[in-house]
Amino acid sequence: MLTDQSKIKFQNSGKVVTTEQIFNGHVLDLYVNKMDIDGQIVERELVHRHPGVGVLAFTPDEKIVFVKQYRPAVDEYLMEMPAGLIDLVEGEFEEPLITAKRELEEETAYQAANWEKIGEFYVSPGALDEKLHLYVATDLVRVDNPLPQDEDEQIELIELEKAEVLNLLKTNQIKDAKTVIALQYWLLNEE
Numbered sequence: 001m002l003t004d005q006s007k008i009k010f011q012n013s014g015k016v017v018t019t020e021q022i023f024n025g026h027v028l029d030l031y032v033n034k035m036d037i038d039g040q041i042v043e044r045e046l047v048h049r050h051p052g053v054g055v056l057a058f059t060p061d062e063k064i065v066f067v068k069q070y071r072p073a074v075d076e077y078l079m080e081m082p083a084g085l086i087d088l089v090e091g092e093f094e095e096p097l098i099t100a101k102r103e104l105e106e107e108t109a110y111q112a113a114n115w116e117k118i119g120e121f122y123v124s125p126g127a128l129d130e131k132l133h134l135y136v137a138t139d140l141v142r143v144d145n146p147l148p149q150d151e152d153e154q155i156e157l158i159e160l161e162k163a164e165v166l167n168l169l170k171t172n173q174i175k176d177a178k179t180v181i182a183l184q185y186w187l188l189n190e191e
Contacts, residue, residue, distance in 0.1 A: 017041060027085055049130040051093060053100040054083040056118070056182040057110060057137040063159040065140070066179075067107050070154070079158060079168070080176040082107040083132075096120075096133035102147060104137055107155055109146040112137035118185050123177070134182050 015035045023030040028049040035042055057065040068079045084103035086093045097115060105111055116136045123130045149155060160168070168174050169183060 045127060047128045047130075049128060050085045050088070051096070051131045051133065052083060052085045053096050053103060053133045053135065054081045054178040054182055055100050055104045055135050055137050056081050056186060057104055057108065057112065057140055059110075059140050059159060063161055064165055064183075065108050065110065066158040066160065068156040068158055074175075076175075078176050079174055079179070081179045081182055083178060086133075097135065100133070100135045100137070105143055106147045106149050107153070108157055109143050110137075110140040111143050113139035113141070118182065121181065132178050134178065134185070136182075136186070 015037060017034040017036055019031050019033045021029060021031050022045075028047055031046045031048065033044050033046055035044055059065060065082065066079045067082055068077055070076070071078050082104050084099060084106075086096060086099045088094075097117070100115070101111070114137070116138075118134045118136055120131055120133045122128075123132060165174075165183065169180070174180055174183070
């Protein structure tokens with residue numbers, strides 16, 4: 001199990017002179033910190049957010065599985081890879097692969113026989129400590145009774161051929177960073 005290492009690291013970094021928690025939410029916390037960065041005291045607003053996962057999923061006929069959903073922060077419907085935040089279980093984060101498998105099934109009604117971790121990255125490290133873990137899932141099979149979607153999710157499932165995905169990338173119709181990163185990884189590593 002993973003502990004909330006990003007929050008522990010943030011709170012115990014040695015650079016924090018003072019910290020004030022401004023907001024404590026379900027999946028994110030907002031702090032205003034005075035920090036000693038190379039001998040200079042600076043004030044920074046920092047967001048701590050749960051880590052997450054993203055899944056680049058391929059059907060047996062080589063279509064890529066996307067979900068389309070409304071994102072209030074940008075007031076748009078975005079086409080994305082299946083994804084979600086890693087759950088806290090008894091104060092520790094579950095393993096990212098467990099989350100990836102659950103999110104794929106909840107959002108698409110698919111399970112995958114093969115999983116490969118392709119990387120991890122920080123979303124916006126200037127102010128946010130959220131880390132995303134990316135996976136490729138292959139040999140998908142439909143689940144008769146899949147895990148239910150989250151109550152607040154209304155997701156449209158979309159499966160596209162490679163040429164369609166390339167066109168969407170070229171025309172900037174895929175705007176979600178984790179999805180673009182995963183697709184670029186796939187394109188760079190095609191055999």
